[in-house]
Amino acid sequence: MELVKLEFQYTDDVTVINREQFDVHMRLYEGYINKINEIDKLLMKEPDLEGANSTYSKFRGLKRGETYALDGVILHEFYFENIGGYETQPDDMIKRALDRDFGSYDKWKKNFVATAKASRGWAILCFDPRSNRYRNISLDAHDVGNVQISIPLIVLDMYEHAYFLQYADNKAEYINKFMNNIDWEVIKARFESCL
Ligand SMILES: [Fe+2]
Known part of the structure; x- marks a missing residue:
């Protein structure tokens, strides 16, 4: 199943970064979504398992990209969710x-x-x-x-x-x-x- 991009809107609550910085960042996040979906498709349709090699192989490239892209998606979602707030304090x-x-x-x-x-x-x-x-x-x-x-x-x-x-x-x-x-x-x- 494809990963779906979550919607994060820039509002005045996003006080850590300005809109320009936010928009650039959001494009990078979208890039990780697209890449994990692309990688998942390639992993589903007969990747070259026989050629797997830890120095270089197409399969290695997919495995390296898989966790990089997916963790990139997950961490950005946590980050965008927690950058609001106006100088409040933890309870x-x-x-x-x-x-x-x-x-x-x-x-x-x-x-x-x-x-x-x-x-x-x-x-x-x-x-x-x-x-x-x-x-x-x-x-x-x-x-x-x-x-x-x-x-x-x-x-x-x-x-x-x-x-x-x-x-x-x-x-x-x-x-x-x-x-x-x-x-x-x-x-x-x-x-x-x-x-
Ligand atoms: Fe980032």
């Missing part, structure tokens, strides 16, 4: 959870900002059910650095395409704007889904 349930695993909400925040600065792809607060812990993880690409079965809770795109048009090389300003405008209502629903 006590979220703060207690972050206190438990990071020492305090402020310590989590500092750690997340550092994680974002250290990332070439994504910074993610996730819940890892295997160790029953919240973790800030750093991805260098959509499918490089993920923790299996972890659930994304806060997702920040740190690819240069996410901010460079608007913020140029001022990565810190982009991260700061994101931290101050996280949509905590969306995040709360994600926290509750893994309780």
Whole structure:
């Protein structure tokens, strides 16, 4: 079954990036949707399994593209959903959870900002059910650095395409704007889904 693009409209609630930056980003997201659908079709119709080779093969190309495109779709949807909000604050349930695993909400925040600065792809607060812990993880690409079965809770795109048009090389300003405008209502629903 084909993946269908979710509709994200630019509104005044999207306070982290301007419309131009948003539109560019949305086109990239559409590109990942198109590519995963193209790859899935090719995987369905007799891919060259016999020629599979880890140095180079068409099948390897499809397998590399499959997780890159699909994780690109999933992470962008989480990101677009959580970049609204007007300087609201997380509620006590979220703060207690972050206190438990990071020492305090402020310590989590500092750690997340550092994680974002250290990332070439994504910074993610996730819940890892295997160790029953919240973790800030750093991805260098959509499918490089993920923790299996972890659930994304806060997702920040740190690819240069996410901010460079608007913020140029001022990565810190982009991260700061994101931290101050996280949509905590969306995040709360994600926290509750893994309780
Ligand atoms: Fe992106």
